[in-house]
Amino acid sequence: xxxxxxxxxxxxxxxxxxxxxxxxxxxxxxxxxxxxxxxxxxxxxxxxxxxxxxxxxxxxxxxxxxxxxxxxxxxxxxxxxxxxxxxxxxxxxxxxxxxxxxxxxxxxxxxxxxxxxxxxxxxxxxxxxxxxxxxxxxxxxxxxxxxxxxxxxxxxxxxxxxxxxxxxxxxxxxxxxxxxxxxxxxxxxxxxxxxxxxxxxxxxxxxxxxxxxxxxxxxxxxxxxxxxxxxxxxxxxxxxxxxxxxxxxxxxxxxxxxxxxxxxxxxxxxxxxxxxxxxxxxxxxxxxxxxxxxxxxxxxxxxxxxxxxxxxxxxxxxxxxxxxxxxxxxxxxxxxxxxxxxxxxxxxxxxxxxxxxxxxxxxxxxxxxxxxxxxxxxxxxxxxxxxxxxxxxxxxxxxxxxxxxxxxxxxx
Numbered sequence: 001x002x003x004x005x006x007x008x009x010x011x012x013x014x015x016x017x018x019x020x021x022x023x024x025x026x027x028x029x030x031x032x033x034x035x036x037x038x039x040x041x042x043x044x045x046x047x048x049x050x051x052x053x054x055x056x057x058x059x060x061x062x063x064x065x066x067x068x069x070x071x072x073x074x075x076x077x078x079x080x081x082x083x084x085x086x087x088x089x090x091x092x093x094x095x096x097x098x099x100x101x102x103x104x105x106x107x108x109x110x111x112x113x114x115x116x117x118x119x120x121x122x123x124x125x126x127x128x129x130x131x132x133x134x135x136x137x138x139x140x141x142x143x144x145x146x147x148x149x150x151x152x153x154x155x156x157x158x159x160x161x162x163x164x165x166x167x168x169x170x171x172x173x174x175x176x177x178x179x180x181x182x183x184x185x186x187x188x189x190x191x192x193x194x195x196x197x198x199x200x201x202x203x204x205x206x207x208x209x210x211x212x213x214x215x216x217x218x219x220x221x222x223x224x225x226x227x228x229x230x231x232x233x234x235x236x237x238x239x240x241x242x243x244x245x246x247x248x249x250x251x252x253x254x255x256x257x258x259x260x261x262x263x264x265x266x267x268x269x270x271x272x273x274x275x276x277x278x279x280x281x282x283x284x285x286x287x288x289x290x291x292x293x294x295x296x297x298x299x300x301x302x303x304x305x306x307x308x309x310x311x312x313x314x315x316x317x318x319x320x321x322x323x324x325x326x327x328x329x330x331x332x333x334x335x336x337x338x339x340x341x342x343x344x345x346x347x348x349x350x351x352x353x354x355x356x357x358x359x360x361x362x363x364x365x366x367x368x369x370x371x372x373x374x375x376x377x378x379x380x381x382x383x384x385x386x387x388x389x390x391x392x393x394x395x396x397x398x399x400x401x402x403x404x405x406x407x408x409x410x411x412x
Contacts (some may be wrong), residue, residue, distance in 0.1 A: 042367075
């Protein structure tokens with residue numbers, strides 16, 4: 001089966017880069033990147049700078065695109081924003097008033113193009129949103145997949161626990177149609193086996209064996225019924241087969257992470273040194289605090305937060321990098337430069353190294369602030385590369401003419 005790829009919400013190409021590092025056989029047949037309310041589309045320009053500006057790379061709102069005109073593909077990938085996925089009824093029309101707009105665009109592509117495999121990335125709070133109906137949003141997504149004939153695995157992965165330089169926790173969602181050979185192969189394994197050893201994520205990111213699995217089902221009238229009534233405490237790993245959900249909290253077989261010291265540039269420009277006049281502000285932002293606030297309803301409460309190490313230790317992997325990196329705020333990394341002993345920000349190259357991109361990947365004419373923004377939005381390329389290696393084996397199964405026997409299945 002051809003390794004044809006469609007990349008949604010492509011950013012600066014992290015999914016594609018990771019897959020291509022795993023195999024040069026991947027062929028991107030269509031990609032979309034559009035930053036709303038931005039006159040300059042710096043991420044899209046960066047993507048085209050590295051992969052060539054082609055008519056199949058689209059810089060438009062995905063909602064405005066005719067999904068039937070997207071080329072056929074066997075793998076759909078994308079990292080999409082975490083939103084509200086609730087649905088509402090309206091007479092005989094069934095579902096209306098959808099909110100998590102970008103998810104519904106993905107769903108529409110799945111319905112029309114029916115790619116055999118799907119790999120998505122999101123923030124891990126997706127499993128617990130919204131606060132008033134924990135698990136509803138992810139339940140709606142699973143119901144969509146189930147309705148369209150997909151089985152699904154998910155895993156929250158902390159990149160640092162598998163040898164990378166950043167403590168970045170993200171949920172990855174892997175789905176495949178029930179007509180694939182991979183689905184047939186997986187049908188001979190129970191849920192515990194899928195989560196422990198036989199599943200996509202278990203093959204890629206080893207875990208300590210678990211035997212406590214919770215389960216529920218998605219037997220509801222329709223998606224609106226799921227939205228109104230579904231509530232569930234999802235674990236950080238799980239599997240859905242024909243509407244049956246199995247989930248557990250797993251712990252990784254950890255690989256020693258890369259410390260921040262190993263990604264630092266030597267002789268960083270002095271412009272990254274923090275202004276000493278702001279030192280008091282930095283200390284305040286990084287310190288613990290308790291602040292009285294008033295809610296919209298008018299009642300007073302105490303907002304509290306614990307301290308963040310200041311400066312960041314460089315003998316450990318970095319904290320999660322956000323889109324606000326380099327600005328004067330609590331989440332920005334500040335290190336003590338090992339050469340000058342001065343406090344400074346991370347450089348754009350160091351931000352790229354944290355995410356596993358090639359050096360100066362975003363040095364394509366965009367403002368420096370936006371280079372940090374792009375990296376804060378990106379994923380860890382090496383994590384995708386590892387998944388790409390497993391996908392290579394799965395795609396080899398789809399190309400084969402023979403039935404997978406048990407011993408062959410174990411060797412995958």
